[in-house]
Amino acid sequence: xxxxxxxxxxxxxxxxxxxxxxxxxxxxxxxxxxxxxxxxxxxxxxxxxxxxxxxxxxxxxxxxxxxxxxxxxxxxxxxxxxxxxxxxxxxxxxxxxxxxxxxxxxxxxxxxxxxxxxxxxxxxxxxxxxxxxxxxxxxxxxxxxxxxxxxxxxxxxxxxxxxxxxxxxxxxxxxxxxxxxxxxxxxxxxxxxxxxx
Amino acid sequence: xxxxxxxxxxxxxxxxxxxxxxxxxxxxxxxxxxxxxxxxxxxxxxxxxxxxxxxxxxxxxxxxxxxxxxxxxxxxxxxxxxxxxxxxxxxxxxxxxxxxxxxxxxxxxxxxxxxxxxxxxxxxxxxxxxxxxxxxxxxxxxxxxxxxxxxxxxxxxxxxxxxxxxxxxxxxxxxxxxxxxxxxxxxxxxxxxxxxxxxxxxxxxxx
Numbered sequence: 055x056x057x058x059x060x061x062x063x064x065x066x067x068x069x070x071x072x073x074x075x076x077x078x079x080x081x082x083x084x085x086x087x088x089x090x091x092x093x094x095x096x097x098x099x100x101x102x103x104x105x106x107x108x109x110x111x112x113x114x115x116x117x118x119x120x121x122x123x124x125x126x127x128x129x130x131x132x133x134x135x136x137x138x139x140x141x142x143x144x145x146x147x148x149x150x151x152x153x154x155x156x157x158x159x160x161x162x163x164x165x166x167x168x169x170x171x172x173x174x175x176x177x178x179x180x181x182x183x184x185x186x187x188x189x190x191x192x193x194x195x196x197x198x199x200x201x202x203x204x205x206x207x208x209x210x211x212x213x214x215x216x217x218x219x220x221x222x223x224x225x226x227x228x229x230x231x232x233x234x235x236x237x238x239x240x241x242x243x244x245x246x247x248x249x250x251x
Numbered sequence: 252x253x254x255x256x257x258x259x260x261x262x263x264x265x266x267x268x269x270x271x272x273x274x275x276x277x278x279x280x281x282x283x284x285x286x287x288x289x290x291x292x293x294x295x296x297x298x299x300x301x302x303x304x305x306x307x308x309x310x311x312x313x314x315x316x317x318x319x320x321x322x323x324x325x326x327x328x329x330x331x332x333x334x335x336x337x338x339x340x341x342x343x344x345x346x347x348x349x350x351x352x353x354x355x356x357x358x359x360x361x362x363x364x365x366x367x368x369x370x371x372x373x374x375x376x377x378x379x380x381x382x383x384x385x386x387x388x389x390x391x392x393x394x395x396x397x398x399x400x401x402x403x404x405x406x407x408x409x410x411x412x413x414x415x416x417x418x419x420x421x422x423x424x425x426x427x428x429x430x431x432x433x434x435x436x437x438x439x440x441x442x443x444x445x446x447x448x449x450x451x452x453x454x455x456x457x458x
């Protein structure tokens with residue numbers, strides 16, 4: 055009996071201590087981690103999409119609720135007018151989720167640029183999607199309202215050689231971004247007005 | 252049992268160097284060693300967890316009931332792994348991006364649990380720290396060595412550390428005309444490379 059009590063007490067105390075320590079540390083580092091993510095992953099991607107903006111898209115960001123999910127949007131101003139938004143969506147790649155940042159011009163629904171953020175694709179094959187902007191640049195100028203497919207599947211995006219799964223995943227991420235965009239378009243239009251005032 | 256602090260430390264560097272002598276903890280060994288930098292980062296993260304889990308296990312060795320010891324060790328190890336993960340995200344985010352899922356996987360790294368069970372639960376705190384440091388640094392060196400070979404042959408580079416603005420290390424070690432042998436930076440190349448290095452270690456040891 056005594057042994058049983060000791061076991062329960064030791065495990066409970068240890069777990070409680072561990073939980074307390076970790077939640078404290080999590081709170082302490084949360085703000086820093088978000089800054090780091092924006093700086094190293096999203097920042098460079100957003101900057102490459104929104105070349106020549108007059109504002110700081112990372113500072114001009116907002117969050118919208120899509121059902122239970124909170125989605126971040128970044129605003130780009132061209133010639134003093136906020137007309138471009140950037141959002142991130144995900145596709146299932148060969149080594150897990152691939153994030154794709156995509157910039158959309160709100161006036162004509164055309165894609166102004168796209169860039170891969172987080173991925174765990176094979177170096178030299180799928181990872182080329184991030185290292186070499188050639189593949190994602192195909193999205194540029196297309197309308198966000200279409201469904202993207204690689205040429206093998208009857209679409210118009212040329213797949214990367216040796217990385218069909220990655221190419222399909224990025225097409226799916228692009229189409230996913232379109233779905234989010236169409237769903238939230240009225241709210242996005244409202245929000246973007248605030249940035250023009 | 253007349254071992255000294257230094258002996259406990261140095262045994263991890265050669266005699267009991269984990270990936271090569273015991274062939275343990277191979278998941279990160281094979282998974283992350285595409286560059287020297289990744290190897291060093293992963294090794295240091297594991298060393299941090301190893302030292303602190305050894306320290307805690309050794310200091311609680313008389314309190315932890317033997318029937319639930321493994322559960323207690325896992326709680327201790329998992330706590331330090333999450334600490335490492337959070338700190339790495341906050342202060343070395345680019346490295347965290349490269350190591351990705353391998354950081355949480357330190358929890359199930361058999362070297363860490365193995366040292367807790369086989370060493371720290373039976374030895375004093377100072378010896379346990381020496382053991383953790385030794386094994387951890389040995390692990391880091393193994394990862395760095397494997398990473399160096401794979402990166403040199405597979406990518407013709409030798410990256411020691413990447414800062415946001417520059418890369419510390421050598422580029423194009425064998426000259427611009429060397430065509431990198433990309434097989435080496437992929438998973439099968441890791442096995443081949445590890446096998447050859449084990450072979451070399453055994454040859455050295457057999458003399």
